[in-house]
Structure formats: C-alpha cells, structure tokens
Amino acid sequence: MEIKERPKVLFFDINETILDLTRMKKQVGDVLNGRSDLLSLWFTTLLHHTLVTSASGQYENFDNIGAATLQMVGANNGIEISEKEAREVIVNSLQNLPAHPEVKGALTQLKEKDYKLVAFTNSSIDGIHNQLNNSGLTEYFDEKFSMEEIQKFKPFTQTYDWGAKKMGIKPNEAMLIAAHGWDVAGAMWAGWRAAFISRKGQQIFPLGPKTEIVEPDLQKVANILIQYK
Numbered sequence: 001m002e003i004k005e006r007p008k009v010l011f012f013d014i015n016e017t018i019l020d021l022t023r024m025k026k027q028v029g030d031v032l033n034g035r036s037d038l039l040s041l042w043f044t045t046l047l048h049h050t051l052v053t054s055a056s057g058q059y060e061n062f063d064n065i066g067a068a069t070l071q072m073v074g075a076n077n078g079i080e081i082s083e084k085e086a087r088e089v090i091v092n093s094l095q096n097l098p099a100h101p102e103v104k105g106a107l108t109q110l111k112e113k114d115y116k117l118v119a120f121t122n123s124s125i126d127g128i129h130n131q132l133n134n135s136g137l138t139e140y141f142d143e144k145f146s147m148e149e150i151q152k153f154k155p156f157t158q159t160y161d162w163g164a165k166k167m168g169i170k171p172n173e174a175m176l177i178a179a180h181g182w183d184v185a186g187a188m189w190a191g192w193r194a195a196f197i198s199r200k201g202q203q204i205f206p207l208g209p210k211t212e213i214v215e216p217d218l219q220k221v222a223n224i225l226i227q228y229k
Contacts, residue, residue, distance in 0.1 A: 004212075006228040007193055009167045010110065011120040012141075013154075013178035014128065017197055018119075018218070019135060020100050024093035028070065031089050033079050040201070045069040047182070050122060050153040059151035062122050066090040094123065095130040099137055100199075106222035107140040113226045119144040120163055120176070122153050143167070155186020164192070175212075177221060181205035195221045 012018055029036040046069045053060050067086035074081040110117060117140055121128050125146040132138040143166070147153050150162045164174045171191030178184050179199040185208030187194045195213035196204055204211055215221045 004228050006115070006225075007175035008169045008173040009116045009118055009164075009175070010225070011118045011145075011163055011174055011176045011187075011192075013176065013180060013183050014119055014121040014123060014131060015094070015097075016199055016202070017177065017179040018099060018103055018137065019097035019131060021097065024097060027089055027093040031070065031081055031085065032074060032077070035077065035079070038073055038077060042070055042073045045073055054153045054156050059148075061124050061148065062153075063087070063091050063094060063124060063127060066094065091127075095127055096134050097131060099135045100218065102217050102219040103137070104140070106218040107137070109222045109226055111140060115225070116142050116167070118142060118163070118167065120154075121145070122147050124148045155182050155189075157186070157190045160187050160190035160192055177218070181208065184208065184211055195225075197221060 015021065025039050028042060029039055032038050046066050049065050049069055050062065053065065067083065067090045070086045070090060071081050071083065107117065119128055119132060119141045123131060123146060125148045128144050128146050132141065132144065145163055145166060147159055150159060152158055160171065164171050172193065175193040175195060176184060176187035177195045177197065179197040179202045181196070181202065181204045184194040184196045185205045188209040193212050196211045197218060198214060198216050204214065213221055213224055
C-alpha cells in the first residue's frame, strides 16, 4: 500500500456513517403503517428537499424537512401523518441512534494518532449535540459543525469551503469520511480528499472523482489512515 501524507483534519458525516439508522428505520416504518419499502423513498425525498431549499437560497431545520417529507411520502401512499406525529418520530429517532459497532474503537485509534476529528453534518446544532451525547461519542470529536450555522446543506461546495476555513486549513488538507456517494463526490469536487464507507445500500457515485479510500467499515478506514505519514 502506498503511504500517503496525512490529512490535517478528518471530517465525519454522522447519520449512517457513524450512527446506525436501523432503529430509526423501524420507528419511521411504524409511522408509515409498517411500509418498510417506503423508507428509502422517504430518505431520498428528504435529501432531495435539503438540496431544493439550499438551491433556492432558503434554509429550514433538517429535522423539520425530515418531518415534512415523511408527511409527503405518507400522503402519496394513502397514509395520513400529522405534523406533530411526524416531528416527534423524526426528532426522537434521529437523536437517539447508537454508533455502529466498530466506531468507538476506530475513533480511539485515530485520536491516539493525533488526528483532529470533526463532526460535519446536515443535522441541526441541537441535533448533533444530542446525537453525540446520546451515542457516547462526544469525547472523540474536537469540533462539531452543523450546516445550520452556514444555512446551506451539503453537498454544496460552500459547505466544504466553510468547514476547511473554520479549521484554518486548505481544502486539500481536509478529508471527508462518509457513507454517502453524493457527500464524498461533493467534498472531492470542492478540493477535499475523501474516504467512502460502503455501508449496506450505499454506493459511490460513478461519475464522481476517484475516491482515495473505499472500505466497508470505519475500522478498516482507520487502519489505513494510521499508516499515513
């Protein structure tokens, strides 16, 4: 394996990359009358509308978009979900997710190698604090950056530029670690390096730049990064 130069800062996507969405999918599926087949459609609709708001120069809380799009998917499939019910299930499920099994060990190794670790998420400011506290991960991250602060969602180039600037580094000194092909592609188009975690159901965008690291879990990514010089 080629030994590469260390990135100065590792930026981590949180939902699905670090936190396991299995429990959330069950709770959302219950609200959709057990229609687990609609979960992927809901999450895709959620991501679509984060892009719609950003592209239109608007901003809305990630949890609120999640609730609104849950109502939309329900309505299109004959399932009535009240605004209150949708908001409760999204907030409660998003903020109480466990970490994937290998995450704490991998983050510990990276910290021991003096990497700076930054949570970098579309979740709200309150949301990311609660997510990390409730999953026992707060201590691992040097910084927690929510797109609520810039009021534009990933993968807009401005979000990655903002993250690098906040850490006082050049774009090519940053590496995004994410389980979403669109996030990895967005980061690399912004001049960042990237590692893709191929969680179940996730794929690299074939038209995006070639990703530096592709592994099935965070531990395997960490095993590579701790060898960088």
